Amino acid sequence: MAKSSEESPSRRTFMMVVIGLISTVIGIALAVPILGAVLNPLFRKRDIVWTKLGKISDLNLKPLSPKFVPVYFRVKEGWSVNTLPRQVVVVKQVNGDLLFFSNQCTHLGCPLHWIAARQKFLCPCHGGMFNATGQVVGGPPPRPLYQWVHKFGKDKDTVYIQNKFKDNPKDRGI
Amino acid sequence: MFKQIQNWFDERIGLTKVIEEFNGERIPRRGGWAYTLGSLLAFLFTVQVVTGIFLLFYYVPYFPIARNATYFLKHHVVFGNILLGIHLWGAFTMIFVILIHMARVYFSGAYKKPREMQWIAGMVLFSVVTVLGLTGYMLVGNENSWWTINVLTNVASHTPFIGGFIREIARGGTETSVLTMQHIFAVHVWLLPLVVIMFIPIHLFLIRKTGHQGMALEYKNSKISEDDEKRWLKPDGTVPFFPDQFYKDMIVSLAVFAVIYILAVVVGAPIGPMYRPLALHFAPEADWYFLANEELLKYFPGHGLIIFSTFLIPSIGFGILFLLPFIDRTKERSPFKRPAATVLGILFLLLLVYLTLIGGEPKAPATV
Numbered sequence: 162m163a164k165s166s167e168e169s170p171s172r173r174t175f176m177m178v179v180i181g182l183i184s185t186v187i188g189i190a191l192a193v194p195i196l197g198a199v200l201n202p203l204f205r206k207r208d209i210v211w212t213k214l215g216k217i218s219d220l221n222l223k224p225l226s227p228k229f230v231p232v233y234f235r236v237k238e239g240w241s242v243n244t245l246p247r248q249v250v251v252v253k254q255v256n257g258d259l260l261f262f263s264n265q266c267t268h269l270g271c272p273l274h275w276i277a278a279r280q281k282f283l284c285p286c287h288g289g290m291f292n293a294t295g296q297v298v299g300g301p302p303p304r305p306l307y308q309w310v311h312k313f314g315k316d317k318d319t320v321y322i323q324n325k326f327k328d329n330p331k332d333r334g335i
Numbered sequence: 336m337f338k339q340i341q342n343w344f345d346e347r348i349g350l351t352k353v354i355e356e357f358n359g360e361r362i363p364r365r366g367g368w369a370y371t372l373g374s375l376l377a378f379l380f381t382v383q384v385v386t387g388i389f390l391l392f393y394y395v396p397y398f399p400i401a402r403n404a405t406y407f408l409k410h411h412v413v414f415g416n417i418l419l420g421i422h423l424w425g426a427f428t429m430i431f432v433i434l435i436h437m438a439r440v441y442f443s444g445a446y447k448k449p450r451e452m453q454w455i456a457g458m459v460l461f462s463v464v465t466v467l468g469l470t471g472y473m474l475v476g477n478e479n480s481w482w483t484i485n486v487l488t489n490v491a492s493h494t495p496f497i498g499g500f501i502r503e504i505a506r507g508g509t510e511t512s513v514l515t516m517q518h519i520f521a522v523h524v525w526l527l528p529l530v531v532i533m534f535i536p537i538h539l540f541l542i543r544k545t546g547h548q549g550m551a552l553e554y555k556n557s558k559i560s561e562d563d564e565k566r567w568l569k570p571d572g573t574v575p576f577f578p579d580q581f582y583k584d585m586i587v588s589l590a591v592f593a594v595i596y597i598l599a600v601v602v603g604a605p606i607g608p609m610y611r612p613l614a615l616h617f618a619p620e621a622d623w624y625f626l627a628n629e630e631l632l633k634y635f636p637g638h639g640l641i642i643f644s645t646f647l648i649p650s651i652g653f654g655i656l657f658l659l660p661f662i663d664r665t666k667e668r669s670p671f672k673r674p675a676a677t678v679l680g681i682l683f684l685l686l687l688v689y690l691t692l693i694g695g696e697p698k699a700p701a702t703v
Contacts, residue, residue, distance in 0.1 A: 199504060200504065201507075202503045202504055202506065202507050202508050202514070203503055203504065205508060207508065207509045207510070229615055231613050238508060238513050239507060239508070239512060239513050239514040241513055243513060245510065245612070247613075248613055248615075268632075268641075269485075269486045269489040269490060269632065270485040270486055271482060271485075271486060272482070272619075274616055285618035285619065286482075286618070286629075286632075287629075287632050287633040288633055300633070301632065301633060301634075301635060301641065303641055324510075331492075331499055332509050333489070333492065
């Protein structure tokens, strides 16, 4: 018959080591799939799609007067394909160049309001302010407005938008 | 008949003795009403669990549908508005009562040796309940929920080094998606309630182990010197927990529950407008307990400094609160005999109230 822990100190040590080992093995075996489930988003590639925004000539743009144009991305999210409606703020600069902004504040992502009387985008959450060319003119935002990745069609008039921002290495914003 | 049943159990497991042991704990006598807050919180948490379980009979954690499910619950389920209302107002009350409970413990110095661990267990409960509140707000699935998810995950993304990972894990991807809602749902109904259920017994067990540690007024007639730790084990008078203290607990619980119930019936749970991602003039609002932090976010502009409002100030403040028993190691308990701690506490509370009030002001720019 095996000795009890009270009869043999070395037997006691052995039992405690086995108890510890078993707990560790079970713990690690459970932790691996759980960590996998939790960290899974880090290993997923984001679904990037091109979506047609429309024709620029249809927008009747005036210089420095932003137009909010909705765009509907069809993207794969997790187990489903969903429509993500987003605003594209099209601004024609004085020299005729076009800018395609997101209406997300670069501070923490609230939806910007265009205040025509003040010629500014205002953030309703924390008071960020941007001018019509997307530069920060007040409040806490750390950088100019995000610009959508875009391209022109063959007719140089139709615009396609990608659900991705330019110069945004950390993928901030929505 | 009843006696026979009692005997049956007593012969086997000594049930009466267990119950007497549990109920017979002696509580310092003078501060009875001040000590009801802990029991009140246990009661409120039970109410949250019970109402929450039955809200799950109807709730769907899927973005636009979540708000429809909540709407159905409120308007088409018999007494659904009351169930939802109790869950909402109960949550608000719980957060508010936790703050009062913490203030009571702080001002009466009850976190001091030997109750350090108890304060820490309480802080864990406080942080978890706050996150439960925030996630609950997100689960309603209305317009505010959507922006709260975005803003808060963006706030989290400013954590040094791991911020980006935290945001992606919380959202279940780069963008707020169906997985985001699913994750928040799992955290709100399983993960965090389980943490609370684990920590409440720890909190209670520690009370029993450390013995009486009442407020200073319990020791007015004590002849033991103030520097002697034994002083705090011998209050002038004690009463048994059951029924003396329990009676007071029940009266307070009933009063608070009545307020919650009336608010649930009369005001109900406002579930807000459907999420309209293309709305041009929507101004998101945070829940009242987050307004102080929300206000902080406005003050730190530009590159680099943003980390003060998103990470440094909240986490340092939280850290100080967490480690309070190890920072303040004096033995004095009476709030009048430790003016520095009392004044700092009052100033902190005033700052919190001030930030909450100005944070709650309408800040949407006029839609000229």
